[in-house]
Amino acid sequence: MINNFNLDDYALWTALVTPFDQQGNVDYDTLTTLVSEQEAAHNGILLLGSTGEGLALTLKEQQAIVEHVCQLKPSVPLMVAVGGSNLAQQKEWVSYCNQLPIHSYLLGSPLYAKPGAVGQTLWYESLLNESAHPCMLYNVPGRSGVSIPIETIENLKAHPKLWALKEASGNITQFEAYRQAAPNLALYSGDDALMPYFAQAGAKGLVSVAANAWPKQTHEFVKRSLSGQHPNLFVQWTRAINSLFAVANPIPVKVLMHQQGRLSSPLLRPPLTHLELTQTDCITTANDTILSWH
16 A cells, blocks of 8 residues: 555556646646546646656656646646656655655656667666565657667566556567566556557556546457456557557557547647647547447
């Protein structure tokens, strides 16, 4: 139990978008509403991940967002993303967040450098040692340029602060290799579309983009996937998820949430822009399909 939350009780974590107003500033009123929606769906909340455009925000904005959400005292656990390429800066960020009422960290692989097993072990071990909370490692070679080696997981699996791994390589074989290397590590799918497959392979849950647009429906889909009750919805789900990744995440989901009337603006921070999504019929159709479930 961590601050009255058992993190393993939360099979769905929403990688929350960061809402901006028409001037490109953080829209804190909308952020408050988004947090309330995830609370109502009983979803854990991840702040400042790639879906939250964390690396495009200033340090002051990052701090203000985390402090704002903490002050709301949501009834679900909070996870904060740690990512970049400068270890000293990331340790400072963890040290800062340790003072706030959060419950976990998502530790990303260092960007651009593409370190091997030894370098990644040193990177993660330093952050785990700095952390006051349980940590989820993040394997996302599509963004970091390199996978977390099995050797690194084996080196770290006994660390008292290592709780989970988010696997977002899109490779079920990689997922199974991690599971064999660290049987006690909680593994989460980082790909919405692959949740049914990962559930069959022993996943504990999902860290989701789709839950921004469909908080309750995604929660129900994860629940059904984990219980093996997904087949009738799987084709619809896959088609809907594909629409959310037609261009770089989180462009489609923010455009959709603007269409839903839940974001005042579809704006993203450069180099991302909503202008990349020139056709919106697919996300509109996906929205109609998923909302028809409830």
